[in-house]
Amino acid sequence: MNQENFSCKTSHTDLIDYLKLVLSERQHRNPRYSLRSFASTLQLSPSFVSKLLNRKRKLTSDTFEKVAMRLQMNPKLVYQFRSHYFSKLSNFNFEEETQINFNKNKKYQLIEEDQFQFISKWYHFAILELINLSSFKPNSSYIAAQLKITPFQAKEAFARLIRLGYVKISKSKNHQRVYLAENYSTIGSAIAKVAGRNQQKEFLDLAINAIEEVPYDQRSQTSMTMAIPIERIEEAKGLINEFRRNITEILQRPGEPDAVYQLSISFFPLTKL
Numbered sequence: 001m002n003q004e005n006f007s008c009k010t011s012h013t014d015l016i017d018y019l020k021l022v023l024s025e026r027q028h029r030n031p032r033y034s035l036r037s038f039a040s041t042l043q044l045s046p047s048f049v050s051k052l053l054n055r056k057r058k059l060t061s062d063t064f065e066k067v068a069m070r071l072q073m074n075p076k077l078v079y080q081f082r083s084h085y086f087s088k089l090s091n092f093n094f095e096e097e098t099q100i101n102f103n104k105n106k107k108y109q110l111i112e113e114d115q116f117q118f119i120s121k122w123y124h125f126a127i128l129e130l131i132n133l134s135s136f137k138p139n140s141s142y143i144a145a146q147l148k149i150t151p152f153q154a155k156e157a158f159a160r161l162i163r164l165g166y167v168k169i170s171k172s173k174n175h176q177r178v179y180l181a182e183n184y185s186t187i188g189s190a191i192a193k194v195a196g197r198n199q200q201k202e203f204l205d206l207a208i209n210a211i212e213e214v215p216y217d218q219r220s221q222t223s224m225t226m227a228i229p230i231e232r233i234e235e236a237k238g239l240i241n242e243f244r245r246n247i248t249e250i251l252q253r254p255g256e257p258d259a260v261y262q263l264s265i266s267f268f269p270l271t272k273l
Helices: 015-029 035-042 046-053 061-070 075-086 094-104 113-120 122-130 140-147 151-164 193-213 230-251
Strands: 167-171 176-180
Touching: 015 035, 015 046, 015 075, 015 193, 035 046, 035 061, 061 075, 113 122, 113 151, 113 193, 122 140, 122 151, 122 193, 140 151, 151 167
Parallel strands: none
Antiparallel strands: 167 176
């Protein structure tokens, strides 16, 4: 196997480069996603965002707070960016101000950046499953082609999985083996609300794309709309969990896996509760 150097750090120190990366990732997932769409997400004008990405305009501290909130930015990145761009502002106590923002905004959960990104980005879980395929190759080109992500995303994600200890590499003189840590799927309480919400949004985006791109005989996407007594919601959630366990046991029976699939079940109210 041709093992790449996956030791690069993933922390971003330049805010504009980070925004460009976010935009490029969204455009990669959805070619119809435009600069105007990105500006709408940030609740800023398209002309301002264009000038910002071209480094012809600067963010104020208040506008940065707005951008960070709209992108549900990892608190580590908020810390880094504010330190880099705004620490020189007069009368600005960076540590105090950042702590106030964390306390005011319950969306922020103080977890490490790697763990946050692992949970937020769907392709980390896909890579863990991809490793189970006999055809797996530990290089960014293979991973990117299989998951339809960029080589940069693949390289960053694989390096992150190694750092977190979810992926192990054993090397000998003429051979190296990539394998999963036994507890790679045990993340439990480490899942923060913001990261988990980001992940679910990305899975829903993938499901929408599958309707357009994946042949019908290779997928199953159905829905039901019904009027129900609210008191039966917990019973329904229990049945959904049981279904997930049962289908996992069926699909992961002994055999040679040759594809990675995603199962998403959405059960939510359409009326105001």
